[in-house]
Amino acid sequence: MDKRCLDCYDIPNTYECPILNEADSLDRIHQQKVIYTIIINHFEQAYKTLCCNGDLWEGWQIYIDSYLKRNAFRLIWYDGDETWSKHFQSFMKNRIDSLIKVKTIKNPIREDSIYLGLIKLDKSN
Secondary structure, three states: OOOHHHOOOOOOOOOOOOOOOHHHHHHHHHHHHHHHHHHHHHHHHHHHHHOOOHHHHHHHHHHHHHHHOOHHHHHHHHHHHHHOOHHHHHHHHHHHHHHHHOOOOOOOOOOOEEEEOOEEEEOOO
16 A cells, blocks of 8 residues: 655655645545544544653654644644644644744645645636
């Protein structure tokens, strides 16, 4: 099973995904959304359990940041961010803001586009 284009593994994907037809791309986006939502749920549970536990939590922050650097992950986060606890929402917003501030990431969110790794589907049509 080849799912490299979903970019959901711990190590960010460096594989160039072929541009597919729109139906295949939308299917990938749905799969990616499900997987990233599960990952976000794990992040929230870690936050609730470990956020006051110095060394352990520091490792989780680095791990969470590795996902926050991915455009598709942030897009899915913004799409459902209100479903998580207020404290976790605040934590994630602060992490994203700090990554933008140090220019590790740019805020890629555009209302007229869906991003999936290297694939961009224009929704304006």
